[in-house]
Amino acid sequence: MFKTLKIAAVLLAGSQLLAAGGAYAQPDAGLAGKVNTLTGTEGAGLTSGYLYPGATYPFGMVQFTPTYFSKRGGFVINQLSGGGCAHMGNFPTVPLPGRLDVSPGNILDHRVDISAERGHAGYYEATVEERIGAQLTVTERTGMARYTYPEGDEFGTVIIGAGIAATPIEQAAVVVTGPSSCEGYAEGGNFCGIRTPYKIYFVAEFDAPAAETGIWKDDTLTPGGRFAEGSTSGVYFTFDLGKSRNVQYRIGVSYVSVENARENLRAENDTWDFAAVRSAAEAAWNRYLGLIEVEGTNPDRIGQFYTHLYRALIHPNLCSDVNGEYMGADFRVHKTRSRQYTSFSNWDTYRTQIQLLAMLTPDVASDVVLSHRAFAEQSGGAYPRWVLANIETGVMQGDPTPILIANAWAFGAQDYDPYPLFRIMRVNAEVPGATSQGVEERPGLRQYLEKGYWNASEQLEYTSADFAIGQFALHAVGDEFASWRYFGYARSWRNLYNPETGWLQSRNADGSWKSLGEDWRESTYKNYFWMVPYDLGGLIETIGGKAAAEKRLDEFFVRLDAGYGDEWFASGNEPSFHIPWIYNWVGRPDKTAKVINRTLNEQYSSAIDGLPGNDDLGTMGAWYVFACSGLYPMIPGVGGFTLNTPIFERVTMHLKHGDLTITGGSETKIYTTGLKVNGRAHDRAWIDWKELSDGATLEFTTSAKPAGRWGQSELPPSYE
Numbered sequence: 001m002f003k004t005l006k007i008a009a010v011l012l013a014g015s016q017l018l019a020a021g022g023a024y025a026q027p028d029a030g031l032a033g034k035v036n037t038l039t040g041t042e043g044a045g046l047t048s049g050y051l052y053p054g055a056t057y058p059f060g061m062v063q064f065t066p067t068y069f070s071k072r073g074g075f076v077i078n079q080l081s082g083g084g085c086a087h088m089g090n091f092p093t094v095p096l097p098g099r100l101d102v103s104p105g106n107i108l109d110h111r112v113d114i115s116a117e118r119g120h121a122g123y124y125e126a127t128v129e130e131r132i133g134a135q136l137t138v139t140e141r142t143g144m145a146r147y148t149y150p151e152g153d154e155f156g157t158v159i160i161g162a163g164i165a166a167t168p169i170e171q172a173a174v175v176v177t178g179p180s181s182c183e184g185y186a187e188g189g190n191f192c193g194i195r196t197p198y199k200i201y202f203v204a205e206f207d208a209p210a211a212e213t214g215i216w217k218d219d220t221l222t223p224g225g226r227f228a229e230g231s232t233s234g235v236y237f238t239f240d241l242g243k244s245r246n247v248q249y250r251i252g253v254s255y256v257s258v259e260n261a262r263e264n265l266r267a268e269n270d271t272w273d274f275a276a277v278r279s280a281a282e283a284a285w286n287r288y289l290g291l292i293e294v295e296g297t298n299p300d301r302i303g304q305f306y307t308h309l310y311r312a313l314i315h316p317n318l319c320s321d322v323n324g325e326y327m328g329a330d331f332r333v334h335k336t337r338s339r340q341y342t343s344f345s346n347w348d349t350y351r352t353q354i355q356l357l358a359m360l361t362p363d364v365a366s367d368v369v370l371s372h373r374a375f376a377e378q379s380g381g382a383y384p385r386w387v388l389a390n391i392e393t394g395v396m397q398g399d400p401t402p403i404l405i406a407n408a409w410a411f412g413a414q415d416y417d418p419y420p421l422f423r424i425m426r427v428n429a430e431v432p433g434a435t436s437q438g439v440e441e442r443p444g445l446r447q448y449l450e451k452g453y454w455n456a457s458e459q460l461e462y463t464s465a466d467f468a469i470g471q472f473a474l475h476a477v478g479d480e481f482a483s484w485r486y487f488g489y490a491r492s493w494r495n496l497y498n499p500e501t502g503w504l505q506s507r508n509a510d511g512s513w514k515s516l517g518e519d520w521r522e523s524t525y526k527n528y529f530w531m532v533p534y535d536l537g538g539l540i541e542t543i544g545g546k547a548a549a550e551k552r553l554d555e556f557f558v559r560l561d562a563g564y565g566d567e568w569f570a571s572g573n574e575p576s577f578h579i580p581w582i583y584n585w586v587g588r589p590d591k592t593a594k595v596i597n598r599t600l601n602e603q604y605s606s607a608i609d610g611l612p613g614n615d616d617l618g619t620m621g622a623w624y625v626f627a628c629s630g631l632y633p634m635i636p637g638v639g640g641f642t643l644n645t646p647i648f649e650r651v652t653m654h655l656k657h658g659d660l661t662i663t664g665g666s667e668t669k670i671y672t673t674g675l676k677v678n679g680r681a682h683d684r685a686w687i688d689w690k691e692l693s694d695g696a697t698l699e700f701t702t703s704a705k706p707a708g709r710w711g712q713s714e715l716p717p718s719y720e
Contacts, residue, residue: 029120031289032282034306037119040082040611041068046563046572049611049620051311052079053117054124055136055143057281058288059341059364061318062253064136064143065124067092069166072112074159075136076166077143077253078200080343080388081314082615085192087388089166090200093249095132095147096157100236103216104159107234121289121310122281132156137278139268140318145249146274153241155211158249160204163233165189171199173229179209182235183258191393198327198389200255203262207248207272210237248272255389256333260321267322288313291360292625295650298667304606305628305648311621312353313361316341316368319389327390329379329437339364341371344387347396347461348574348616350404355633356622358411362656365413369405369421375436376424382434382441383424394439397521398461399428406468406637409476412656412693418476425469429462429486447509453495455519456506457575460531464636466490467534467719471637487719493532497542504529523575526556526567533578534635536585537718546586553583557595560603561612569595571603572613577623581632581642584685585718589711590671592685593645596627597670600647629653630662630700631687635717639689642716645672645702658695666702673708674701686716 040049054065054075063079067089074092094104094112104110114134116127124136133148149156160182163172167189174184183203188196215225217233228234239247250272252265269277289306296302320326320340328334341364358365375392376383383401384392402425409418427434432446444454448462470486473479496504498513503525506514516525529552532539540549556579562570570576580599583591603612604624615621626632630646646665653660675682676699677691687698 029282030286031306032121032123032285034303035121035285035289035310036303036307036606037121037124037310038117038608039304039307039606040615041608043609043611046613047561047609047611048614050082050084050614051611052081053119054079055119055122055138055281056081056314057122057138057140058284058313059315059317060138061141062138062143063314064138064145066114066117066126067166070108071114072108072110073166074107074112074161075134075145077202077251079166080345080617081311082617082620083191083345084614084616086166087191087196088188090186090188091202091204091251091253092161092164093145093251094159095128095134095149095247096159097129097131097149097153098157099155099212099238100157100159100214100221103219103221104161104234104236105216105219106164106232107159107161121285123278135274137274137281139277139281141254141264141321142250142252142269144269144274144277147247147249149241149245149247151245155238156241156247157236157238158206158247159234159236161234162186162228163231167191168231170231172231172233173227174215174233174235176213176215176226176235179213180206180237183261185258188389188391191388192395194393194395196388196391196393198255198391200253200389201258201261202251202253203258203265204249204251205265206237206239208239208244211240212238248274254321255319255327256321256325260323260325264322285310288361291654292629293652294628294648296648296665296667300606301628301647301667304604304610305625307606308621308624311615312356312618312625315343315345315349315617316371317343329375329384329390329392331390332378334374334378336374338370339367340374341368342387342389343617344372344384344401345617345619346385346400346404347398348619350400350407350636351574351577351619352622352626352633353618354404354407355411356625358408358413359653359655362413363415365408366415369408369413370416372401372405373421373424379436380434380438381424382428382431382436384436384439385441392437392439397458399442399465400461402428402465402472403468403636406472406476407633409472410637410639411633411689412639414476418472422472422477422479425472429466429469429489448492449489451509451511452492453507453511456496456504456525457519457521457523457528457531459496460493460504460528463490463493464531464533468637490534491720493535494538494542502543522564522573523570524562524565524567527562527570527575527579530579530582531575534638534719536582537715538720540585550583550586550588550591553579553586553591560599570613571599572611572620574616574619578632578634581634581644584642584711584716587712587715589644589685590706593670593672596644597647600624600627630665630698635719638717640717641687641689643672643675643685643687643711645670646700655693655695657693660692660696660698662698662700664700664702669702669704671703671706672700672710673703674710675699683710684714684716685711
């Protein structure tokens with residue numbers, strides 16, 4: 001599967017992160033070695049990727065990493081990739097020089113220095129306190145560390161926090177079970193100010209007995225102590241370095257029990273061969289990253305591409321143990337015959353990531369869909385919208401999960417019975433007050449159904465959900481009458497159009513207009529105006545046709561870096577992600593190409609602050625992959641892509657039923673002048689998934705300047 005790339009760069013251009021030789025740079029790391037896990041781990045405010053640099057496994061349960069929310073907080077065992085609020089960060093561990101003579105407290109106040117970070121897919125290393133080498137790797141459900149102390153040190157200590165996480169926690173307990181082992185549990189703290197009371201359990205072991213063990217609680221250090229509980233607590237192990245300069249540590253986790261954590265550890269890492277575990281993690285990443293092969297003239301772009309593909313394959317992550325058990329949304333232990341997933345940032349991921357997963361890994365995407373069904377059935381009967389562990393946080397708005405499921409089906413992830421899924425969609429869409437874990441999933445639903453309007457940005461999310469439900473009803477369950485009903489709800493976006501202002505806006509309950517600036521979540525009326533991806537033809541006609549829409553788009557793209565309150569393109573936030581491709585609906589694919597090229601070159605880089613916003617659990621990573629490949633999954637619940645000029649000379653996607661090969665892209669010749677699909681001319685900036693799903697060849701012809709009339713006559717579809 002893995003062919004030699006045209007540019008066989010082992011190091012990422014423009015980055016000094018991969019050192020030649022030594023323990024870090026390995027010639028056999030393959031595509032995993034092209035990933036730069038530090039890209040996007042820093043930034044200011046909304047322009048931060050909220051990403052972690054440490055080690056994880058494709059869709060794995062653990063993320064062994066410094067927490068994004070404090071580099072001084074040690075190496076934690078769980079962290080969302082690109083989640084924009086402090087969260088998780090359980091069981092931090094840190095190697096320290098010498099014996100421990102003062103309590104680490106909350107670890108942050110211990111002022112541990114972590115520097116010289118480097119990382120690629122499946123592996124991370126850093127220097128602790130300017131003297132101790134730390135290397136981290138993972139299996140699906142376990143983490144492994146190798147700490148190397150310098151010559152001359154007689155003793156070295158490793159601390160493990162129990163009642164310490166990225167947010168304050170009260171419930172935690174840890175017990176020293178022997179001179180080289182401990183186990184315990186902790187709760188989840190909160191996320192975006194919302195309590196997330198999951199329980200996570202661990203079993204940890206060292207490869208040699210410690211000379212001293214003990215515990216701490218708050219500011220009190222207790223040498224020889226065996227049990228600690230509550231906030232700001234933990235255990236420590238001090239080693240005689242005369243026997244070995246290396247101290248190895250492994251930890252298994254479970255969201256069910258200590259016994260399951262132990263079973264996970266025994267099943268996945270019953271060895272002390274760090275190199276073998278690292279190699280297995282890299283091999284797993286090479287298999288997944290190798291599902292897309294790219295060739296081009298810019299090695300830095302190739303590095304960025306695989307870094308973003310990597311990020312798109314981290315979540316959703318596994319939450320079932322090796323024995324199939326998982327903690328359900330009803331806080332009871334369940335058992336699955338497949339694999340149960342969690343970390344559902346669905347307001348984000350329905351737009352890009354689930355489509356990519358369905359294309360590349362339909363088995364994973366199908367299990368993700370089934371995981372949502374289980375969560376709904378266990379939590380009150382409605383689909384959740386933002387899940388962390390087994391908790392519905394209620395973060396964000398709209399009804400994104402039906403869109404996610406409809407998108408998974410539309411792009412080929414169909415290994416399940418669609419009828420129970422459709423019944424739950426109807427609960428979300430038609431039962432006012434329907435909840436998941438007590439969270440109302442469609443606030444304002446009664447007014448929306450009875451009057452046809454609600455708060456504008458929320459309603460526009462509802463209409464996209466209803467359109468997707470209609471597509472699922474039609475194509476997955478064959479219920480044409482239900483599809484008409486939902487397509488009718490979707491057309492209610494027209495009730496938000498105010499002809500006096502020329503914009504979509506909210507209405508009061510009596511039908512009068514609210515002010516133009518009200519009710520826009522993380523965005524503005526100029527961004528959310530375009531949130532009718534299934535009926536862009538109707539939207540464009542409403543404001544006077546293609547010329548008027550093109551003018552409005554031109555004014556919108558004067559800048560690419562909008563924050564929540566700015567009235568131009570927000571390349572770093574989801575409500576804007578699809579808007580560059582709307583030029584295709586006015587017959588100007590050249591302008592689509594120009595804006596996407598500007599965004600890729602001006603808003604993204606391989607630098608540590610090289611992202612324009614939160615990655616949001618792979619959403620931005622998938623956006624980058626699609627944009628570079630010349631495809632964008634625009635319409636909710638519809639299997640198909642609107643097109644742009646690819647940035648690579650060749651892209652090969654290894655799909656389940658055949659290879660999709662895309663040729664002719666360019667870093668400099670960014671305008672499409674022609675396209676052939678399987679050797680036949682294709683003049684439309686849209687292609688159906690069914691033309692690609694069994695394998696196909698797309699041959700682009702491009703130019704450095706706009707030329708010809710490709711994509712100008714037959715426009716992409718609209719569903720009025």
